Amino acid sequence: MKRRDLLKRGAALAVAAPYVITARSQETLIVNTQGGEYQELVERVVIRPFEKKFGVRVVHDATGTASQDYAKIRAARGAPGFDVAGLLTPPEVILGVKEGFLEKLTEREVPNLKYLWDKTWQVIPGGSGAPHTLQYAALVYHKEKIERPRSWADYWEPQKRYGDKIKGHVINYNPANLLSVYALIHGAQLGGGGVDNMEPAWARLKAQKPYVGVVVTGSAEAVPHFENGQVWISPYWSGRSGYYIDRGLPFEMLIPQEGVIGLFDVACVPVGAKNKKLAYEFLNWRLDKEVQRQWALAYFTSPTRSDVTDLPAKFAASQIVTREQMAKTQFPDSDVIGARRKDWTLKWQEIMA
Amino acid sequence: MSRTPWLLVAAPMALLLVFFVVPNALLLSTSFLKSEAQTLTGELTLENYGFLFSKPIYQWAFARTFIVGASVGLLCVLLGYPLAYFLVRTKSRWKGVLIALSLAPLLASVVVRTYGWYIILNRFGVANDLLLNMGLIHERIAFMPSTGAIIIGLAHALLPYTVLTIMGSLNGINPNLEQAAMSLGASRTRTFFHVVLPLSLPGIAGGFILAFSIAISAYATPAILGGPATQVMATAIYGFMTQLLDWSIGAALAVVLIVSSVLLLYAASRIGAKQAAI
Numbered sequence: 125m126k127r128r129d130l131l132k133r134g135a136a137l138a139v140a141a142p143y144v145i146t147a148r149s150q151e152t153l154i155v156n157t158q159g160g161e162y163q164e165l166v167e168r169v170v171i172r173p174f175e176k177k178f179g180v181r182v183v184h185d186a187t188g189t190a191s192q193d194y195a196k197i198r199a200a201r202g203a204p205g206f207d208v209a210g211l212l213t214p215p216e217v218i219l220g221v222k223e224g225f226l227e228k229l230t231e232r233e234v235p236n237l238k239y240l241w242d243k244t245w246q247v248i249p250g251g252s253g254a255p256h257t258l259q260y261a262a263l264v265y266h267k268e269k270i271e272r273p274r275s276w277a278d279y280w281e282p283q284k285r286y287g288d289k290i291k292g293h294v295i296n297y298n299p300a301n302l303l304s305v306y307a308l309i310h311g312a313q314l315g316g317g318g319v320d321n322m323e324p325a326w327a328r329l330k331a332q333k334p335y336v337g338v339v340v341t342g343s344a345e346a347v348p349h350f351e352n353g354q355v356w357i358s359p360y361w362s363g364r365s366g367y368y369i370d371r372g373l374p375f376e377m378l379i380p381q382e383g384v385i386g387l388f389d390v391a392c393v394p395v396g397a398k399n400k401k402l403a404y405e406f407l408n409w410r411l412d413k414e415v416q417r418q419w420a421l422a423y424f425t426s427p428t429r430s431d432v433t434d435l436p437a438k439f440a441a442s443q444i445v446t447r448e449q450m451a452k453t454q455f456p457d458s459d460v461i462g463a464r465r466k467d468w469t470l471k472w473q474e475i476m477a
Numbered sequence: 478m479s480r481t482p483w484l485l486v487a488a489p490m491a492l493l494l495v496f497f498v499v500p501n502a503l504l505l506s507t508s509f510l511k512s513e514a515q516t517l518t519g520e521l522t523l524e525n526y527g528f529l530f531s532k533p534i535y536q537w538a539f540a541r542t543f544i545v546g547a548s549v550g551l552l553c554v555l556l557g558y559p560l561a562y563f564l565v566r567t568k569s570r571w572k573g574v575l576i577a578l579s580l581a582p583l584l585a586s587v588v589v590r591t592y593g594w595y596i597i598l599n600r601f602g603v604a605n606d607l608l609l610n611m612g613l614i615h616e617r618i619a620f621m622p623s624t625g626a627i628i629i630g631l632a633h634a635l636l637p638y639t640v641l642t643i644m645g646s647l648n649g650i651n652p653n654l655e656q657a658a659m660s661l662g663a664s665r666t667r668t669f670f671h672v673v674l675p676l677s678l679p680g681i682a683g684g685f686i687l688a689f690s691i692a693i694s695a696y697a698t699p700a701i702l703g704g705p706a707t708q709v710m711a712t713a714i715y716g717f718m719t720q721l722l723d724w725s726i727g728a729a730l731a732v733v734l735i736v737s738s739v740l741l742l743y744a745a746s747r748i749g750a751k752q753a754a755i
Contacts, residue, residue, distance in 0.1 A: 195719045219515055219722065292600055292617065298705035300720030337600055339622065341705045341720070354601050463514040466721050473534050476706035 157210030159186025203396025236411035292337035366424025639684035646680020
C-alpha cells in the first residue's frame with residue numbers, strides 16, 4: 125500500500141470513528157453499581173433481565189463507593205464514563221444537584237417515580253434521582269458472645285451493659301462512612317442532642333474509645349472482623365446484615381428502642397452521560413414493581429415503592445414497608461450532614477487518633 | 478545547532494506538560510480556592526493552608542509522614558546493606574537463586590504483603606498469641622493501628638528496592654582497591670569502614686532516597702496498618718478528595734506534601750552528592 129493510500133484510509137477511519145462509537149452506544153449502557161459480593165446479585169436480579177427485556181448490553185462498572193463515584197463525576201465535569209451512577213447516597217445527590225452534574229428527572233423520563241414514598245423528596249431534591257433501595261443503620265451483635273442489646277446506649281456505653289469482657293470487641297467507623305455519621309447522631313440523641321448538637325456524641329465516643337478494638341472506614345472492611353469473632357457489637361447496614369446472617373454469620377440484627385435512621389441508595393444520570401435515553405429506561409426498570417420485590421428479597425432491603433406489599437411476613441417485619449414503619453424511620457437532613465461532615469470527621473479523628 | 482535533540486525530547490516534554498505540569502498547576506490553583514459546603518467557589522483564599530497548619534491532627538499527619546519516611550529509609554539501609562554486601566560478595570553457586578529470593582517479595586502485591594503484617598500484628602494476631610503463650614504478656618497488646626506498624630509494613634515492602642540500589646553501587650567498586658588496602662596492612666573491618674563503605678555511599682543515599690520518597694507518598698500500607706485514626710498525608714489527601722469531597726483542603730494538603738518532599742529530596746541528594754565527592 126502506498127503512503128498516500130494509507131493516509132487516505134486513516135483519515136476516513138478518523139472521520140467515521142465518532143459515528144461507529146455513537147452507533148454502538150445506542151445499545152450499550154454503562155452502569156456503575158454494586159461490586160464485591162453483590163456483583164453477582166445485582167447482575168442476576170437487575171442487569172441481566174434488563175438486557176434481556178430491552179435487547180441491549182450493559183457494561184457493569186463495579187468500582188467505587190458513593191463518594192468515590194461522585195468524585196469521578198465531579199472530576200470529569202459530569203461525564204465520568206458511565207451512564208448511570210447507580211449507588212449514590214443523599215449527600216452526594218444533594219451535592220450533585222447543587223453543582224449541576226446530575227440530570228433532573230420527571231415522570232416523563234422515569235414514569236415509575238410516581239410510586240415512590242411521599243417522604244422520598246423530603247430526603248433528596250425532587251427528581252434528582254431514582255431511589256431504588258431503602259435500608260437503615262441497624263445494630264448487630266454476636267449472639268454467641270453477648271446478650272441481645274436493647275438500646276443504642278449498649279453500643280455507645282458497652283461497659284455499662286457488658287462489663288470489661290467487651291474490651292477490644294467494639295468496632296467504630298470513620299465518619300467518611302454514613303454508617304458512622306448515623307451512629308454518632310444516635311449517640312448525640314441519647315444525650316439530648318442531634319445533627320445540630322453533636323457534643324453528646326463526642327462525649328460518648330471518648331467513653332467508648334477504650335473498648336474499641338477495630339476502627340475501619342468501609343462497611344465491607346468490617347466483615348472479616350465479624351467472621352473471626354473479634355467484633356461483638358456494631359452498627360451495620362440492614363441490607364448487609366441480613367445478607368451475611370443469612371449466610372451463617374452468628375450475628376443478629378435488631379432495631380434498638382430509640383429507632384433507626386434510614387438510607388436511600390439512589391441511581392442518577394450524570395449530565396454528560398452518552399446514552400441518556402437508555403439510562404432513564406434503566407432507572408425506570410430499577411423501580412419496576414417486580415424488580416423492586418425481587419431486589420428487596422435478594423439484598424435484604426426495603427423497596428422504595430410504597431405499593432410492594434406482598435413480601436413474606438417474617439421478612440417484612442425487619443423492613444420498612446408500611447406507613448407506620450416509614451413514619452418511625454428517621455431521615456436527618458443530608459444537606460446539613462454534607463455541610464458538617466468535615467468538622468465531624470476532624471473531631472472524630474482528634475478523639476480516635 | 479541541530480534541531481534533532483529538541484525533536485527527540487519534544488514528545489516526552491509534551492507528555493510531562495500535559496500529564497504532570499498541568500495537573501499540578503490545577504492542584505496548586507485549587508488549593509487557593511475557597512470551598513463552601515463541599516463546593517468550590519471562585520474566591521481566592523489562604524484559609525485552606527491556615528486550616529491545615531492550625532489543626533494538631535494534620536500537623537501530626539505531616540510529622541508522621543516524614544517520621545515514617547525517614548524511619549523506613551533508615552531501616553531499609555540498615556537491613557539492606559548487609560544483605561546487598563553478602564549477595565555481591567558471595568562465591569556460592571546459588572548466588573543467582575539467593576538474589577532472586579531476596580527480590581521475591583516484589584512478586585506479591587503490596588496489599589497482599591501488608592495484609593500478611595495485619596495477620597501478624599492485630600490484637601488477635603500471631604504476635605499476640607505467641608507472646609501470650611510464652612507468658613511474656615498477660616493482656617493482648619494493640620500493635621496496630623500504629624505508626625510503628627506502618628513503618629514495619631513499608632520497610633518490608635521497600636527493602637528489595639534498597640538492596641538493588643546498594644548492590645549496584647557495591648558492584649561498581651573495584652575489588653583491587655580492597656586488596657590493595659589489605660596488602661598494606663589494613664584489617665577486613667578497617668578496609669570495610671575506610672574503603673568499601675565510603676565508596677558505596679552513593680548507593681546508600683540512593684537507596685535511602687528511593688525508600689523515603691516511596692514511603693512518604695504510600696497509601697495502601699498506611700491505610701491498612703494505620704487505619705483511619707492514624708493518618709499520614711496520603712491517607713488524609715485521599716479522605717478529603719474522595720470521602721469528604723472537600724477538594725480545596727485536599728489540594729492544599731497535596732501541595733504541602735509535594736513541596737516539602739521535593740525540598741527534602743533535594744537536600745538529601747545534595748548531601749549524597751557531597752559525600753560521594755569526598
